[in-house]
Amino acid sequence: MDVATVVDIGRVEVARATVEFKGVQGKTVTALAPTELELTPGSFTALVGPSGCGKSTLLNLIAGFLEPTEGAVRLDGKEITGPVPDVGIVFQQYALFPWFSALGNVEFALKRLSLGKPERQARALAALAEVGLAGRERQYPGQLSGGMKQRVALARIFAAAPKVLLMDEPFGALDAITRASMHRLLLDIWTRHRTTVLFVTHDIDEALLLADRVHVMSRGPGRIVETLDVTDPRPRTVETRSPQVSAARAQILELLLSSDH
Amino acid sequence: MLSRRIAATAVSFAAFIGLWWAISALEIVNPVFFPAPPLVFSAALEMLEGGVLFSDLQVSLGRAAVGFVAGVVLGLLTGLLTSRIAFFNLMLNPLLSLCRPIPAIALVPVAIVWFGIGETSKYFVIGYSVFLTVWLNTHHGMSMVAETYVRASRSLGASRSREFVEVIIPAASPYIMAGVRSAAAVAFLCLVAAELTGASGGIGYRLQESRQYIRVDRMFVSLIELGLLGALLDAIFVAIGRRVIHWEQM
Numbered sequence: 001m002d003v004a005t006v007v008d009i010g011r012v013e014v015a016r017a018t019v020e021f022k023g024v025q026g027k028t029v030t031a032l033a034p035t036e037l038e039l040t041p042g043s044f045t046a047l048v049g050p051s052g053c054g055k056s057t058l059l060n061l062i063a064g065f066l067e068p069t070e071g072a073v074r075l076d077g078k079e080i081t082g083p084v085p086d087v088g089i090v091f092q093q094y095a096l097f098p099w100f101s102a103l104g105n106v107e108f109a110l111k112r113l114s115l116g117k118p119e120r121q122a123r124a125l126a127a128l129a130e131v132g133l134a135g136r137e138r139q140y141p142g143q144l145s146g147g148m149k150q151r152v153a154l155a156r157i158f159a160a161a162p163k164v165l166l167m168d169e170p171f172g173a174l175d176a177i178t179r180a181s182m183h184r185l186l187l188d189i190w191t192r193h194r195t196t197v198l199f200v201t202h203d204i205d206e207a208l209l210l211a212d213r214v215h216v217m218s219r220g221p222g223r224i225v226e227t228l229d230v231t232d233p234r235p236r237t238v239e240t241r242s243p244q245v246s247a248a249r250a251q252i253l254e255l256l257l258s259s260d261h
Numbered sequence: 262m263l264s265r266r267i268a269a270t271a272v273s274f275a276a277f278i279g280l281w282w283a284i285s286a287l288e289i290v291n292p293v294f295f296p297a298p299p300l301v302f303s304a305a306l307e308m309l310e311g312g313v314l315f316s317d318l319q320v321s322l323g324r325a326a327v328g329f330v331a332g333v334v335l336g337l338l339t340g341l342l343t344s345r346i347a348f349f350n351l352m353l354n355p356l357l358s359l360c361r362p363i364p365a366i367a368l369v370p371v372a373i374v375w376f377g378i379g380e381t382s383k384y385f386v387i388g389y390s391v392f393l394t395v396w397l398n399t400h401h402g403m404s405m406v407a408e409t410y411v412r413a414s415r416s417l418g419a420s421r422s423r424e425f426v427e428v429i430i431p432a433a434s435p436y437i438m439a440g441v442r443s444a445a446a447v448a449f450l451c452l453v454a455a456e457l458t459g460a461s462g463g464i465g466y467r468l469q470e471s472r473q474y475i476r477v478d479r480m481f482v483s484l485i486e487l488g489l490l491g492a493l494l495d496a497i498f499v500a501i502g503r504r505v506i507h508w509e510q511m
């Protein structure tokens with residue numbers, strides 16, 4: 001997999017970034033201890049860790065929703081100071097706009113490009129076809145299943161052509177079969193678009209199925225405690241994983257268990 | 262499903278009228294004070310033939326409509342200001358929260374002094390209550406917009422004005438619509454209070470007039486008229502809400 005070298009946009013650097021929240025009674029809570037993280041262009045990185053360890057905080061930081069208390073986050077050398085379309089995000093709770101149809105949701109992402117309406121619609125329809133939702137464009141999120149909603153969210157985000165895609169437990173609410181088909185779909189689209197992906201999950205197997213690299217986070221305060229590379233060729237399955245990946249899985253599990261008290 | 266509900270409603274009304282009839286037939290109280298259904302029915306016919314039934318309806322609906330529209334417009338605008346601009350929230354929220362417990366009927370004397378006994382005082386009393394109801398719901402709905410919607414909108418590159426029109430307003434619209442619906446009911450509740458400011462027509466006025474002649478049968482007709490009209494208006498607003506906020510019921 002050296003496709004990554006041909007794409008050279010979408011490099012994310014988190015430089016000794018810290019996030020503190022004002023807790024109750026003026027006490028500050030350190031959600032993210034000084035963290036170093038680099039996402040190379042076109043790479044697929046997973047972030048695993050126990051609940052409350054700061055995974056979402058790190059994601060929201062890169063998305064520009066939070067400001068680091070110290071340190072900085074840069075995209076292709078430029079500091080991120082707020083939400084920008086170059087950094088897309090898919091949430092666990094879908095965050096589709098229920099008042100827009102599937103088509104309307106995807107078009108929403110295209111409106112900042114000054115396209116004519118026919119061109120915009122054509123692109124949105126193509127994006128929905130790419131995620132296998134042809135024929136469902138006029139339906140509203142309330143009429144779609146969880147898996148279909150997340151397909152719309154994928155179509156919407158890829159239509160916006162971000163350089164970096166952040167995903168916060170995007171498939172956490174789906175059943176096993178739907179989740180497996182979403183994995184396949186995501187890898188398909190990612191291979192075509194080669195967006196830099198940061199994928200948060202607390203499912204170790206999901207991380208090992210998808211990512212080139214897995215960061216393990218730990219609590220109190222949130223920080224990255226281990227980084228493992230996954231070199232198995234894709235498509236991967238749980239059954240056909242290499243001994244190295246099995247060892248990596250055991251190591252991650254051990255880390256998560258030891259930090260869970 | 263629908264036919265069962267219609268049947269249940271019919272049974273409930275029939276049972277109620279039957280009970281009413283039975284109690285009045287016992288003549289425990291003077292029929293003047295508690296008239297039986299046929300007496301009320303003939304009073305309704307008398308009011309229909311005299312023309313007051315429909316003229317009251319027209320006059321009251323007109324008053325409610327003017328006060329309602331004025332209150333809704335003001336309530337929406339103020340709600341937008343207090344929910345979006347911290348300065349207006351700081352200045353107006355405590356004041357309006359103090360106004361909310363003041364019932365419309367308490368404003369009647371003030372309205373008479375300020376605006377006389379003309380139509381303006383009626384619009385004022387109705388508009389005041391409608392305004393507060395719509396303001397509260399608009400303010401609440403616009404302040405409660407889920408953070409994820411705003412975040413999604415911003416990271417998809419929407420400008421602040423597009424975010425407002427395509428995200429904030431639709432996200433708040435179920436609350437706003439609920440506010441408008443209860444405001445319609447409130448406008449009706451205040452109508453009777455408003456017509457205490459002195460009127461020569463309207464359902465509230467007719468109630469007062471019937472009291473002077475101790476015509477409880479005619480009072481019942483006016484009360485039933487109020488109830489039916491209120492229920493009809495509510496049904497209309499529910500139907501409008503279903504169409505406008507079509508995604509909420511799915």
Ligand SMILES: Nc1ncnc2c1ncn2[C@@H]1O[C@H](COP(=O)(O)OP(=O)(O)OP(=O)(O)O)[C@@H](O)[C@H]1O
Pocket residue numbers: 021022023029030031049050051052053054055056057058202222
């Ligand atoms: N807005 C906030 N104010 C105060 N504390 C917060 C805030 N957001 C998060 N935290 C705290 O920061 C820590 C990290 O939270 P975060 O949501 O990043 O965890 P997470 O790893 O995403 O957890 P999960 O797996 O449950 O989603 C938690 O202890 C949380 O209570």
Ligand SMILES: [Mg+2]
Pocket residue numbers: 055056057168
């Ligand atoms: Mg989280």
